Amino acid sequence: MKPLVVALPSGRLLRDAIRLLRAAGYRGTDGEDRSLVWQWGELTVIVAKPVDLLTYVERGAADCGVVGKDVLLEQAHEVYELVDLGFGRCRGVVALPAIRRHLWEDPRQHLRVATKYPRVAERFFWERGRPVEIVQLYGSVELAPRVGLSDGILDLVMTGATLRANGLVEVAEVFQSTARLVVNPVSLRTRSEAVQELVARLTQAVQEVP
Amino acid sequence: MRISPLYQGKEIKPPWLRLPVGLRDWAPEELAALRAVEGRLRRSFEAWGYQEVATPALEYLDTWSRGMGSRRPASLFVVVDRTGELLALRPEMTVPVARFVATRWRGGVARLYYVGSVFRGDPGRGNSREFPQAGAERVGDGGPDADAEVVALAVEALQQAGVRAVRVGLGHAGFLRALLDAAGLGDGGPVAQEALYRRDFVTLSSLLDTAPADVRRVVLDLPSLRGAEALGRARALGVGREALEELEAVVEALRPYGVDGAVEVDLGIIRDFDYYTGLVLEAYAAGSGAPLLGGGRYDQLLERFGSPQPAVGFAVHVERVLAACGQAAAPAPALQVAYDAPSRHRALAWAQRARAAGLRVAAGPGEGEGPGPRVSFRGQEVWWVEPDGSRRPITAADLDALLEGRTP
Numbered sequence: 188m189k190p191l192v193v194a195l196p197s198g199r200l201l202r203d204a205i206r207l208l209r210a211a212g213y214r215g216t217d218g219e220d221r222s223l224v225w226q227w228g229e230l231t232v233i234v235a236k237p238v239d240l241l242t243y244v245e246r247g248a249a250d251c252g253v254v255g256k257d258v259l260l261e262q263a264h265e266v267y268e269l270v271d272l273g274f275g276r277c278r279g280v281v282a283l284p285a286i287r288r289h290l291w292e293d294p295r296q297h298l299r300v301a302t303k304y305p306r307v308a309e310r311f312f313w314e315r316g317r318p319v320e321i322v323q324l325y326g327s328v329e330l331a332p333r334v335g336l337s338d339g340i341l342d343l344v345m346t347g348a349t350l351r352a353n354g355l356v357e358v359a360e361v362f363q364s365t366a367r368l369v370v371n372p373v374s375l376r377t378r379s380e381a382v383q384e385l386v387a388r389l390t391q392a393v394q395e396v397p
Numbered sequence: 398m399r400i401s402p403l404y405q406g407k408e409i410k411p412p413w414l415r416l417p418v419g420l421r422d423w424a425p426e427e428l429a430a431l432r433a434v435e436g437r438l439r440r441s442f443e444a445w446g447y448q449e450v451a452t453p454a455l456e457y458l459d460t461w462s463r464g465m466g467s468r469r470p471a472s473l474f475v476v477v478d479r480t481g482e483l484l485a486l487r488p489e490m491t492v493p494v495a496r497f498v499a500t501r502w503r504g505g506v507a508r509l510y511y512v513g514s515v516f517r518g519d520p521g522r523g524n525s526r527e528f529p530q531a532g533a534e535r536v537g538d539g540g541p542d543a544d545a546e547v548v549a550l551a552v553e554a555l556q557q558a559g560v561r562a563v564r565v566g567l568g569h570a571g572f573l574r575a576l577l578d579a580a581g582l583g584d585g586g587p588v589a590q591e592a593l594y595r596r597d598f599v600t601l602s603s604l605l606d607t608a609p610a611d612v613r614r615v616v617l618d619l620p621s622l623r624g625a626e627a628l629g630r631a632r633a634l635g636v637g638r639e640a641l642e643e644l645e646a647v648v649e650a651l652r653p654y655g656v657d658g659a660v661e662v663d664l665g666i667i668r669d670f671d672y673y674t675g676l677v678l679e680a681y682a683a684g685s686g687a688p689l690l691g692g693g694r695y696d697q698l699l700e701r702f703g704s705p706q707p708a709v710g711f712a713v714h715v716e717r718v719l720a721a722c723g724q725a726a727a728p729a730p731a732l733q734v735a736y737d738a739p740s741r742h743r744a745l746a747w748a749q750r751a752r753a754a755g756l757r758v759a760a761g762p763g764e765g766e767g768p769g770p771r772v773s774f775r776g777q778e779v780w781w782v783e784p785d786g787s788r789r790p791i792t793a794a795d796l797d798a799l800l801e802g803r804t805p
Contacts, residue, residue: 247686259597265687267596267620367599373681373688375620376566376663383621 191374191381193230194249196237196258200366203274204253208232211385211392229381241266241369250374251385256364257343261304267375269386270368273393276345279304279362281311282355283339284332290339291358301331302341311341311361329353419517419526429728431529434558434719435512438531441554442510445546447533450509452493454516458483463701464492468669472518474526486516490532491710492698498536499702506537512715525716532692534710536699541643544676544694545650547709551690552656554713555680559722560689565656565680566623566663569644570673570693573664575637576616580608593619596667612636623663631664640675647676668693678711682721689717730769731757732799735782738762740774747774747796754800772799781805 195204208227215227225232235243237255241264244252252266255275259268281300283291290296297318302308305323312319322337329349331337341361344350350357368389375382416422423431439449455476461469465488474486487493490511498507512531519526533550535543548565555563573593582589585604592600598617605613615622615634622630628648632641644662651660668677668691675694682689692711699706732751736744741762748760765771771782772791779796782788795805 245686247684256599265596267598268600269598269620271599271602370620371686372596373683373686375665376564376623376681377683379621379623 188381190226190229190231191251191378191385192233192249193385194233194235194240194243194252196240196252196254197234198237200237200253200255200275201234204272204366207253207272207274207389207392210395211388213388230385238262244369244371247371247373249371250378251368251370251382253366254369256362256367257304257307259367259369260307260362260364262306264369266369266371268367268369270390270393272366272368272389275364275366277343277364278360279307279341279364280344280357281339281341281359281361282329282344282350282357284354285356286354287332287338288356288358298339299337300339300341301328301337303328304341307361308341329355417526419524421525421527426727431715431719434715434722435529435531437558438554438713438715438718439510439512441550441557442531442533445508445533445550445553447508447510447535447550450494450497450511451513452487452490452497452511454486454514455484456487456493456496458485460496461485461488461492464495464698465489466669466671468672470517474516474518488517489515489712490530491534491692491695491712494534494710495536495695495698495708496702498534498706498708499699499704502536506535509534509536529715530712531715532690532710532712534708536708536710537706539675539694539696539707539709541646541650543707543709544643544647545654547692547711548647548651548660548676548678549654549656551678551680551692551711552654552659555682555689555718556659558718560682560718561721563659563680563682563689565660565678566666567644567647567660568662568664568666568668568677568679569637569640569675570668570677571640571675572631572637572644573619573667575640576612576634579612579634579636580605580616582608593667594669596620619665619667622665624661627662627664643675672698676709685717685721687714687717689714689721730767731759733765733767733769733771734758734760734774735763735765735771736760736774737776739776740779744772744774747772751800756800756802770804772796 195201213227213230216225223234233249237258240252240254241258241262243249244266245264253272257279290298294317299320299322300308301322301324303324305321308321322331324331328340328342332339333353370382458475470488473488476484478484494509494511510533514527515530516527535547548567552563552565577586577589589601589604592604602617605616611634628641628645648662666677666679672695673693674696677693679688680690690711690713694709696707699708734744734748745760748758751758765773768784770784773780773782779791780788781791791805798805
């Protein structure tokens with residue numbers, strides 16, 4: 188039987204994703220390996236950029252994947268989101284420079300908001316009927332208000348340290364995020380047993396590992 | 398139009414030498430493979446008494462909104478008509494077939510099929526904006542017999558098209574609706590429905606915290622609620638009894654078709670609830686990351702076009718079927734007829750006879766080129782030229798034999 192292909196996201200979630208797979212009893216090469224494809228017994232583990240992860244799973248190149256809820260919210264997709272893996276906990280928030288937080292109080296105030304999540308931002312402001320201009324960036328979003336590129340940001344916060352270091356204060360929470368297990372809809376059916384076993388073992392591991 | 402090159406000094410092609418993003422050409426050998434699959438799908442549809450129907454590529458935007466409801470893709474190719482109304486390129490074919498039946502069909506059950514391109518304005522993640530679709534719709538009768546016929550046709554069409562190990566799953570939109578109702582979410586219902594539609598079982602799990610434990614269990618088990626025990630497990634819950642009875646009746650009605658091995662109950666099939674009213678189906682094959690076809694019963698669609706009638710059908714994603722079939726054998730190249738000036742008249746006259754006899758013939762001056770064998774007319778002589786270039790003279794009798802399909 189062909190091994191089940193599981194895609195893990197490179198970056199901040201990778202270490203915890205590997206730890207969880209180990210806790211679920213899967214064994215294989217260490218994550219220090221520079222290769223992006225590992226054989227882990229009955230699993231083939233691949234490492235992909237978080238923004239690409241859903242593409243691998245949706246097109247069936249990977250049967251399953253680990254991906255942040257933030258990415259699931261930002262990208263349209265047709266995968267099954269089956270398990271909250273618990274790690275990678277963070278929130279998406281709107282933040283403004285402390286000295287300009289009053290801008291948020293007036294819902295008629297037009298805001299320029301820099302973000303890595305343009306679709307989420309568009310939906311958030313549109314649903315509330317707040318006028319907004321979205322500035323899409325690919326990283327270091329907190330820089331934008333400091334140099335006048337935007338009035339505020341919509342970005343992930345974990346501890347809030349980055350916000351504080353840049354003189355930003357949270358004015359609204361947009362979403363909460365943790366890592367999720369996603370499954371390709373066809374793999375769910377054609378690789379049913381292998382997928383169910385992975386789901387069961389990960390679910391158990393999530394409950395055991397705090 | 399001014400073009401700013403991405404790389405200095407590197408020639409980039411002007412727009413008229415490129416295609417818009419998401420659109421493609423089909424070269425002859427690619428198209429031959431596609432047409433072969435389409436042809437096999439057509440033959441299945443025809444064999445089951447379905448008749449082909451064609452509707453225009455453009456219809457009023459309102460037609461799509463009215464017909465598809467929330468299922469309408471956010472992004473369509475829209476053009477403004479000379480009267481100022483908005484038209485959109487068809488994103489699917491079931492709505493126009495329903496509109497056709499509602500406005501043009503003269504009574505009785507309509508068994509119709511279609512083959513053609515559908516369009517999306519912005520498919521996301523590099524998918525195509527035009528892709529070939531083929532499908533069958535049976536309009537005018539409800540009940541398990543109609544459902545079963547359509548399911549069996551779906552199985553047969555895919556098998557005949559060359560897909561190995563076809564699996565068709567049968568679910569029920571009404572069961573999912575009843576299940577969410579039984580969860581007693583009140584105002585949270587639409588949110589839960591949306592989460593289910595997005596296949597977001599993490600959100601569903603937290604939304605269903607207050608639901609009866611057995612209902613919650615079944616909702617969260619939907620992704621694996623299929624196979625022989627699925628109906629029994631669902632029935633034990635006592636929810637959506639009518640839907641489950643319908644589904645069971647379809648399974649029963651399917652027996653004479655002999656497709657049991659390829660069909661299973663799959664209560665986790667999630668298709669748009671606003672559109673589908675009963676049976677839903679999807680087909681899968683290993684190696685294709687997305688369903689090969691999808692469909693179901695949509696008893697309220699015709700009503701939106703003024704002619705309430707039950708209907709059931711499915712649409713095949715032909716490119717996925719093509720990918721799942723592997724490569725078909727390339728068709729044999731046409732016979733080439735080459736000639737020089739003195740033999741021109743004789744060569745072209747013979748080519749005409751050959752075409753009349755049913756051969757595919759490409760004729761031209763010179764030595765001929767490309768793959769495949771050639772008949773080369775030189776003055777009073779005629780040569781048979783093999784693809785490898787070896788040649789031998791042939792006689793008038795050999796030419797006659799060629800007309801009957803015999804190689805000299």
